[in-house]
Amino acid sequence: MNHFKQKYLPTLFFIFIFCSLTIAYIVLVFINYDANKTMMEGLVKTNQLNIVKGYKRQIDEWLSVKKRIVFSASTFLSPLDPKKNYHEIRQILQNAITTGEFRSVYIGYENNAFVTGINWNAPKDYFPTQRPWYTVGKKRNEVTITLPYIDSDLFKDVISIVSPVYRNHELIGILSSDLILDAIQKEILSINLPFNGFAFLVSKNGQILLSPDGFSEHKCSGCEPAISAILSNEKNVGTTTYLHNGEKYLVFYEPLENSDWIFATVLNEESIFGELDEQLFGNVIMAICFGLFGVLGVLFFLFLSRKIFEHKRLLDSFAHSNVQAMAIVDKKKHIVLANEPLKNFLALHESIKVGQPLVYLQEREGKQGLIQTIIDSVNEVMNETLNAKIMQLPNEETSECYVLQVMPIIEKNEKIEGCVVTINDITHEYRLETHAKEHEQIMIQHSKMAAMGEMVGAITHQWRQPLAALLVLMGMLRVQVKDKMISEERLVESFDKAVEIVKFMEQTLQSFKSFYKTGQEREYFDCATVIEEVVSILKPIARIHNIDLSFIYDYKKDYPLFSYPNYLKQILVNLVSNAKDAILEKNSNSFEGHIIISLEEGTDGYTICVEDDGLGIQVEFEEKLFKAMQTTKGTKGTGHGLYLCKLLVENKLGGSIHVHSLSNPTIFSLFLPKGNSWTKMS
Template sequence: MTLKINIMLVSILVAIILVLAGITYTYTQTISRHTVENYQQALTKEAAKMIRMWLDHRFKLINALARTLEDLYLTQGQDPRPILKMTMAAGNFSDVYLGLFNGTMIDGANWYAPGDYDPRTRPWYRRAMEEKKLTLTRPFMDQGFWKMVIAVVVPLVHNNEAIGVLSANIILDTLQASVMDLRIGKYGYAFIIDSQGTILVHQNKSLMMTTKIQESDPALSTFGSYFPGRDAGSFSYRDRMLSFHKLTDTGWYLCTNVDQEEALALSKNTGMLFAMAMVLKILRILALLLFLTVGGFALILFISKNRFEAIVSGKDKDLRGEIIRRKELETHYRTLFNMATNAIMLTRNGIYIECNQKALNMFGLAEDKIIGRTMQDLSPAIQMDGTATKLKLTQLEQSHPSGGSDVLKWTFNRADGSEFPAEIGISTLKLDREMVKVYSIWDISKRVNAEQSLRQAQKMAAMGEMLSAIAHQWRQPLNALSSYIASLTPAFYNQMISAPFIEKLVREADTQIQFMSRTINDFREYFRPSKNKQTFEMMDAIQSAVKLVEPQLRQNNITLDLDLADAEVTMPILGYKNEFVHVLVNIISNAKDAINERQANSPDRTVHKLINLAVFKNSYEICLEIRDTGCGIPSHLLEKIFTPYFTTKGTATGTGIGLYMAKMIVEKEMKGTIHVENRYTGVMFRICLPLSPGENGSGENPAKDNKENHD
């Protein structure tokens, strides 16, 4: 009887163990399947975020452009084409255009609509008007490129009334390249469908816009009724797994398709950890049951438990040490942050969220007066170059949406209302899982004041020469006026004074006086500083400089040769005209002195006294070459001539700041280049300046000449 009971007990124990093993296996399989699905959905979600960020960047560009057009262009009558072109380049759009409520079509790619073309009848225009917000159109064939595109459209509103629609085309190949970069394992891939299941982007282009996903494979026939109404999910068929995630505000779904075995391999680490935890729980139950028959198992489990706890304890200690180290690093970097010699300010979505002590000192504001404000709040309405601050911020955001710009100049306000110039550098970093922009700001007030002092010193040094030139210019008209006055006495005694005599005398005297007045105006214009950058003609600046120095050159028997082959061609330059005239006068005056020095060093022979000015223009810049037949510059001094206070004339006649200021004006203020080199006789200075923005051939890519429609 006892044997039967023992056999029965053992049988029951074995049965329980088998049942528990079966439950464990089934439960583990279920966990593995759910883990694979969750892992795939997580990958799909992250990929969808990347695509959404790609789209959001272009949405922000178009929204910003729409607001700019509403505020500054369409309501003030300005030509919007330049900013349409800028947005095309910034967002990598194939075209940016707008249709107005009166039927006018304005295209950023310089496409001009046929006479019967009415944008108000186009699907992209109607789509924006129906949605009344930024949205996407269905893909369509762009007749200009013969490529499939989608359009980002947004209505333009002024005074609560729709005045048109802004539209930007994105070539589907561009979106497809971003999707194809999303590799899932070795053989997995990603694609995009719309809410009806139509394939929009796929590695097999023959399926795009022609096939629905549920029609692409018989095993997917039920997928069409599965995914509508869901934001995310997974669908298994045959030996593959299809996961999808909805792209917010687009009606599209990003899908990933991967082999189930490969998906299991990708997620095996997560699945194994979870399965191990469940197995340990079941082993504890088995250990309790087996304790009655196998005491040794209890000891093994006890040892394993102690070993596991030791590992966990070690990991806990490591984690605590890592936390302490991170806190020390945070304290270290916080100290460096506040001890920096430049102002450092962090922004999120354009709003300041943190700043260091140097920023508080620089602006003279308490921290709560900076945090929560924007860059525009801390700036004057107009920047130092005459551009509105709001417009310049928009341009900065469009040209560097993710930061990483070169160092640029900016004007800020202090707490007392005074303005100060600064240089700022912008970069981005990830903070608390969000991207923030870091602004490094340097106060350059002292440097700007020093540069202004150098310019004033240069003007004062040049003023002596200019006064000498005025005296020389006036000598002849003064002699003429003196002779006119002296002729009155004998004419009176000889009874020769008559109406014709007086009229002739007055007319000739007035001619001399007008000449003297024009001379004063020329020199007064020379010493008047330019306040803002403006577009001026290179030939006008050259003529102004020639007027000022020509009397001195004639006095020294120096010939000025103007080689102006392109004189009839417009040569617009953006910069400071009067300061540029200073540069030319300084270089020509130096050439005059060099020629005179060569003549003085060679008294026994005649020096060919010549200064030549040559101008030529290419597709993106204008160059001016000034050559002389002077004594030249020693080769070991060529690198030093642009150094402040360096002169080869001696302290009696030279200040050493003329060429330094010339380099500052040409390269720093006008973004050009200045170069000097010795020639066979004398020296050649070459000045190259960029053409004024907006000129043909100014470096911009030419727009498409032919385009049939935007539909």
């Protein structure tokens, strides 16, 4: 029971709260329904009055432009006589038609003269002064708009704008222009009235001018009760109502300023509240759906919350684990999280306070060097590089080593939000690596000592012949001096020869000394010169074993390199020594062997090949040829020679070593990259 309460009671509580809120919302919707109904009616009335005013303003502006054009035309016609200036009058009328977009423009005079701007000939019984447009213009004595009347040309209702024409303050005629009401008709049809509404134009005497059904009062059956309601209302502008076919309608109307017209719109009241009822129904359905989705949302939220809680628990466990020291810093460089191992790493006497700036650690007693390194690394990552920084922090005195990692936290918009700082103790791995390097160095020194034995043997052989010659020369000089059988010139010549022999021995000794000088710095040297030194020292001992050691290269060229010449010498001595041993295993001293060293220049570096015609290498040794503790010489080999060659070539010289042919002949090749040797040498 307790387990049920702990696991499901919070979920049921959330569902109960959400369902209660949903029911309260539905009740509130019904309570406010009547108020919303009244408010809806008020909003509709306000909106419709605004629509009426807006379209009334557009029609007023349209009529105002037409009136100005008619008035301007009447002004131009005032000084013209219909008999003398017939063509000028007709041109003015045609211009007015074009400018005002009238169906026709014409003028009638007091003497019943008549001029029109269109191609229409008036009948003989046509008297302008008796036409409705003439009588209206004369009666109003201003630019005005007529009521619909039967046109003599079209034989249907038209509306005209008329203007009196005066000359010397005396009325001489009336100018009339027939309106094209299609534009207003389109405007009325384009009015998007809700609730089955419609709009129409009516004169103040109740005659329909324009309606959605056209230019006729017989085509708008719904307009008649609306017109009756407008005319019976005492207000000139506003709202009224009427009943028609058992339904109630709202009428909104306002008179035009430039005419005796009234613009009106009609809405069905039941349609207004019908939509409100639909909205009420929709709100109830939406509330129910909202409640259902809310319950599902609560369940999903609880599911996610449980997942987030589990992830947070894992993160907290990781952050406070004793495996590694860890801290999280926000974008203001304030500490958000710091675990206990970090405090121990920094040798602090108290726990690290969350929320403090990172630099506050400088004020605490601890490993200030490590603290300063952390602060500098965080500043570099967050202010400059925005990239992760990983660095080793070795302590030579204690042989301890830590790895500091500063990982930036970057949002999708590439803005940094903070960083994660971790410190790992890699002392064990560091000591193993140090031991491996020391062992590697010992192996290199052993290899060097082994090669030195080769060199000592070569020098011993090289010195044997000059020492014997020097002893013979000294013995001959002793006898000749004792018997006084040598001239002074002969004595000087003998001494010069002795000096030459000693210089040769000294040169051999200097080559040996330079071969194994202790300098381990990179330097500029000529690759061919270094190989020549190796060949000159190893050639005598090769000759002892009836082996021809030769060096092939283009002596006219320079081969500059910026690297370690001693390591290159050591590699070549190992390869030549292996080649010599392979030849001796194949042949006795009675057969001549060959070792050829070649040097070629490529685009990116130099290729040195060591070729011999010895016994060769078995195929099964090819894959493990350059691995440690692997030898092709059985008990005679140590398994370090080629492994050290590969180690020196790749780690020291930055090149590579390969075997291109296992036998007939055996060929090893070294590739040494140039880098920027040419630029530095020049």
